[in-house]
Amino acid sequence: MAEENTIFIGKKGTMAYVLAVVTQVNSGATEIAIKARGKAISRAVDVSEIVRNKFMKDLKITSISTSTEEIATDEGGPLKVSSIEILMKK
Amino acid sequence: MAEENTIFIGKKGTMAYVLAVVTQVNSGATEIAIKARGKAISRAVDVSEIVRNKFMKDLKITSISTSTEEIATDEGGPLKVSSIEILMKK
Numbered sequence: 298m299a300e301e302n303t304i305f306i307g308k309k310g311t312m313a314y315v316l317a318v319v320t321q322v323n324s325g326a327t328e329i330a331i332k333a334r335g336k337a338i339s340r341a342v343d344v345s346e347i348v349r350n351k352f353m354k355d356l357k358i359t360s361i362s363t364s365t366e367e368i369a370t371d372e373g374g375p376l377k378v379s380s381i382e383i384l385m386k387k
Numbered sequence: 388m389a390e391e392n393t394i395f396i397g398k399k400g401t402m403a404y405v406l407a408v409v410t411q412v413n414s415g416a417t418e419i420a421i422k423a424r425g426k427a428i429s430r431a432v433d434v435s436e437i438v439r440n441k442f443m444k445d446l447k448i449t450s451i452s453t454s455t456e457e458i459a460t461d462e463g464g465p466l467k468v469s470s471i472e473i474l475m476k477k
Contacts, residue, residue, distance in 0.1 A: 338429040342469045346455045361451040363473075365436045379432045383453075 302326045306333035306341040314344045319352050322387070329356075331383040334366065338381045345383045360384045392416045396423035396431040404434045409442050412477065419446075421473040424456060428471045435473045450474045 304317050318329055333341035349356050361383050367375040394407050408419055423431035439446050452472050457465040 336426075336429050338432050339426050339469070342428050342453050342471055346453060346469045350455055358453065361453065363432050363436060363448065363451065365440055379429070379436045381432055 302328060303330040303332060304344070306331060306337045306344060308337070311340055311343050311347065314340070315347050315352065318344065318348050318385070322353060322356065327387045328359075329385045331385065332380065334368075334380045335378045338379065341381055341383060345385060349385070355387055356385045357387075358383060359386045392418060393420040393422060394434070396421060396427045396434060398427070401430055401433050401437065404430070405437050405442065408434065408438050408475070412443060412446065417477045418449075419475045421475065422470065424458075424470040425468045428469065431471055431473060435475060439475065445477055446475045447477075448473060449476045 302321060304314055304321070306314055314331075318331065321329055331341050331345055345358060349358065361381065363379060363381050365377050366380050367377055370376045392411060394404055394411070396404055404421075408421065411419055421431050421435055435448060439448065450472075451474075454470050454472075455467050456470050457467055460466045
């Protein structure tokens with residue numbers, strides 16, 4: 298997966314990421330990865346559901362995987378956080 | 388999937404649901420479905436990650452699927468909400 302076809306879900310509104318996915322696909326991408334960590338995971342699922350149900354009905358979810366990542370924190374020990382990757386393909 | 392082997396993720400703390408999964412498996416279930424809607428989706432992923440990484444390393448995620456559900460609201464029109472189902476198997 299080329300880095301530019303990966304959408305990282307952060308704290309913006311859901312529709313900002315929906316637009317990012319739609320823009321990527323309209324500019325020629327045939328496969329998109331939507332990635333999120335922690336509380337943004339719910340938003341990642343919203344983004345993929347809205348894209349496929351409302352904007353691009355030919356885009357299918359081909360795989361969903363979850364993992365646990367360790368991120369460094371200011372206060373010493375590493376923090377474990379869940380992550381999700383949703384792959385969508387034309 | 389028998390109804391009693393389905394864990395619905397709500398507003399309790401993550402560990403309450405981790406315990407529910409572990410209890411189900413220890414009482415003989417070999418397959419568990421973890422379901423959540425809306426913001427609880429992130430917690431559902433946390434629950435499955437904690438269970439498989441920390442408590443039951445022989446439990447694997449066999450499938451993850453998402454969908455959009457319509458729920459009735461007090462203020463008229465139906466509300467669309469994303470949902471997730473994580474299947475785990477021994």
